[in-house]
Amino acid sequence: MAVLARRVRPDDWTPIGVEALEANAMKVVRSTGNRSVIAGPGAGKTELLAQRAAYLLQTGGAPAPRRILAISFKRDAATNLAARVRQRCHRIHAGRLDSLTFDAFSKGLVDRFGQALPRRWRPRPDYEILFPTDAMYRSFLDELPTPPTAVGSRADIMAITVKRFERGHLLGSPLPEGGWPATNPEQWAADRFWQSSLHEGNATYLSFPMLGRLAELLLRINPMARRALQLTYSHLFMDEFQDTTQVQYDLVRTIFLGTDAVVTAVGDNKQQIMRWAMAMEDPFAAFDADFGAKRTPLYNNYRSSPALVRIQHVLAQALDAQAVEALSKTAGTVPGDSCAIWDFSTPQVEAERLATFVAAEMKAHNLAPRDFVLLVRQKAADYAGVLEPAFRRGGLPLRNEAASMGKVALQELLAEEASTLLVYVLRLAMTRRAGRYWTECQAALAALRGISTDDEEMQAKLAREIDAFALDLLRRFPKPVATAAEARVLVDSILDFVGRDRLIAVHPAYAQGDWFAKVTEATTLHLQASCDGQLAWTDALDAYEGLHAVPLMTIHKSKGLEYHSVIFVGLDDGAWWSFAGDQIEATAGFFVAFTRAKQRVVFTYCPRRGTRTRIATLYNLLNKAGVPTISIG
Numbered sequence: 196m197a198v199l200a201r202r203v204r205p206d207d208w209t210p211i212g213v214e215a216l217e218a219n220a221m222k223v224v225r226s227t228g229n230r231s232v233i234a235g236p237g238a239g240k241t242e243l244l245a246q247r248a249a250y251l252l253q254t255g256g257a258p259a260p261r262r263i264l265a266i267s268f269k270r271d272a273a274t275n276l277a278a279r280v281r282q283r284c285h286r287i288h289a290g291r292l293d294s295l296t297f298d299a300f301s302k303g304l305v306d307r308f309g310q311a312l313p314r315r316w317r318p319r320p321d322y323e324i325l326f327p328t329d330a331m332y333r334s335f336l337d338e339l340p341t342p343p344t345a346v347g348s349r350a351d352i353m354a355i356t357v358k359r360f361e362r363g364h365l366l367g368s369p370l371p372e373g374g375w376p377a378t379n380p381e382q383w384a385a386d387r388f389w390q391s392s393l394h395e396g397n398a399t400y401l402s403f404p405m406l407g408r409l410a411e412l413l414l415r416i417n418p419m420a421r422r423a424l425q426l427t428y429s430h431l432f433m434d435e436f437q438d439t440t441q442v443q444y445d446l447v448r449t450i451f452l453g454t455d456a457v458v459t460a461v462g463d464n465k466q467q468i469m470r471w472a473m474a475m476e477d478p479f480a481a482f483d484a485d486f487g488a489k490r491t492p493l494y495n496n497y498r499s500s501p502a503l504v505r506i507q508h509v510l511a512q513a514l515d516a517q518a519v520e521a522l523s524k525t526a527g528t529v530p531g532d533s534c535a536i537w538d539f540s541t542p543q544v545e546a547e548r549l550a551t552f553v554a555a556e557m558k559a560h561n562l563a564p565r566d567f568v569l570l571v572r573q574k575a576a577d578y579a580g581v582l583e584p585a586f587r588r589g590g591l592p593l594r595n596e597a598a599s600m601g602k603v604a605l606q607e608l609l610a611e612e613a614s615t616l617l618v619y620v621l622r623l624a625m626t627r628r629a630g631r632y633w634t635e636c637q638a639a640l641a642a643l644r645g646i647s648t649d650d651e652e653m654q655a656k657l658a659r660e661i662d663a664f665a666l667d668l669l670r671r672f673p674k675p676v677a678t679a680a681e682a683r684v685l686v687d688s689i690l691d692f693v694g695r696d697r698l699i700a701v702h703p704a705y706a707q708g709d710w711f712a713k714v715t716e717a718t719t720l721h722l723q724a725s726c727d728g729q730l731a732w733t734d735a736l737d738a739y740e741g742l743h744a745v746p747l748m749t750i751h752k753s754k755g756l757e758y759h760s761v762i763f764v765g766l767d768d769g770a771w772w773s774f775a776g777d778q779i780e781a782t783a784g785f786f787v788a789f790t791r792a793k794q795r796v797v798f799t800y801c802p803r804r805g806t807r808t809r810i811a812t813l814y815n816l817l818n819k820a821g822v823p824t825i826s827i828g
């Protein structure tokens with residue numbers, strides 16, 4: 196892979212790491228105007244952003260010292276894009292991409308500029324993150340005093356529904372600098388919520404959407420801060436744009452609308468599964484209208500076999516009658532049905548058969564455990580309780596990625612910077628062939644220490660320090676840790692070396708409340724558990740990352756990921772109890788699950804878990820696509 200530090204002429208630039216891009220993707224990569232890319236699953240939308248970053252950084256399209264800002268929804272998506280760009284670009288170039296989540300971006304802004312907000316909107320500097328629930332909003336509304344007569348009555352307040360309160364009033368529109376005129380009960384109650392969260396408790400408590408609203412306000416009223424961002428970023432990328440909330444969109448609009456920044460938004464409306472979390476009805480339409488973006492479709496599917504793409508199209512049409520069938524660019528490699536519904540008599544039989552099936556498929560197609568995923572709609576722990584023992588008996592560990600380590604979900608922990616760094620450092624120090632980890636450690640530590648990519652002297656000094664630390668670590672911990680105390684000492688040593696203060700300074704989430712303590716605790720617990728019974732560090736670290744375990748996760752967590760085979764456990768009314776409530780979102784969830792597969796999708800059904808009448812629509816779609824139902828045992 197060409198990783199050049201020198202400038203490449205735009206005409207000479209070719210995609211890196213893939214053979215070719217389809218014509219429209221290439222147009223977007225090279226484009227100098229705002230673009231919205233709506234394309235189906237596996238079309239290479241994330242890949243397109245990575246290629247565009249490489250193009251802009253290598254050709255000078257994003258001229259130094261200006262930077263590219265990439266905003267994603269999930270931390271792993273943000274890390275994934277940054278890693279793809281690092282693989283494709285020289286570190287001098289890759290260092291000019293900031294890949295962040297929306298939450299981290301908003302929070303960073305409030306942390307940097309929040310104290311300049313007018314008093315009524317100013318959080319205390321040591322504010323805490325609030326994760327509000329419907330019950331919490333309800334009790335807040337129930338406990339409000341009677342509003343002023345001119346505003347309304349107590350009965351008016353009691354009549355406010357939680358959803359309307361949160362979406363329509365608390366977060367529904369940009370914050371007015373001088374506060375809302377108290378003209379109606381909802382707005383009065385929303386203002387009470389803001390003021391009590393900001394000023395009236397022991398601490399300031401703010402949810403991430405509230406931080407987004409504050410960030411938008413502070414940039415709207417502070418032209419210097421806005422200008423600083425506009426000067427910093429020449430380009431903005433937004434992935435999974437279909438799930439953008441109004442809060443996020445307003446923030447982006449306030450910063451970038453009418454500036455010279457070029458915005459690229461990619462997504463797939465059929466994969467919109469965050470409407471419950473306030474995703475906009477049609478963010479692409481708003482973006483095209485406001486930013487004058489040119490809409491560019493993509494037609495290929497690089498992930499899934501032709502047989503799966505054909506079935507995907509039937510599902511896609513249920514979500515969008517205009518959907519165009521994608522062109523599969525991947526050959527089918529499994530014989531027989533690429534998709535089937537398997538009926539089982541009991542969950543125990545199901546678990547045994549699935550374990551045998553995965554083991555046999557691994558052998559037949561030379562696959563690894565992580566080429567498979569077991570997806571469930573919710574309550575992963577309940578399914579894991581039956582599946583895990585059966586897989587263990589079959590010699591295959593199964594790992595519930597939704598399970599918690601201390602107070603952090605495993606999947607979340609593995610995307611945490613502190614945990615990732617620990618793995619990089621340990622792989623570098625304790626294992627052979629750690630070249631890749633050298634690069635990752637050096638890049639991560641240089642970023643934490645603020646060493647610029649072209650400061651050769653400081654980079655060399657850092658390399659020597661890493662080297663000495665790694666040698667010392669191996670001398671002190673030649674074997675995987677055996678006790679909780681040892682795990683703690685090891686984690687502490689690495690954090691001391693990395694620098695807790697630096698981590699906290701660069702990752703704002705760590706500065707808030709006790710999140711850093713929770714992540715450190717979870718890292719220590721998980722390290723100790725992963726070392727249990729292992730003789731070599733490689734095995735312990737493989738266990739930490741779950742490299743040899745079949746993952747089990749919910750559909751929501753599978754977004755953006757891909758597997759050779761997807762086994763969806765429990766296609767029944769029990770798991771999809773809310774199907775009738777929001778049929779479109781549920782079907783979109785089903786579509787997301789289906790489209791994670793490259794070669795095979797298996798749905799399982801067991802009458803003990805529920806009937807299949809309420810979700811007959813999903814079964815009808817599969818029937819329409821010719822998916823057979825097979826009675827397994």
Ligand SMILES: Nc1ncnc2c1ncn2[C@@H]1O[C@H](COP(=O)(O)OP(=O)(O)OP(=O)(O)O)[C@@H](O)[C@H]1O
Pocket residue numbers: 213214215216217234235236237238239240241242243463466497498754755756757790
């Ligand atoms: N031009 C290309 N040539 C070959 N492979 C590609 C190309 N573009 C993407 N891929 C591969 O296809 C797969 C899907 O790409 P990517 O994850 O970027 O798709 P996506 O459109 O973001 O998918 P989704 O919306 O389903 O998450 C990845 O394995 C990626 O490496």
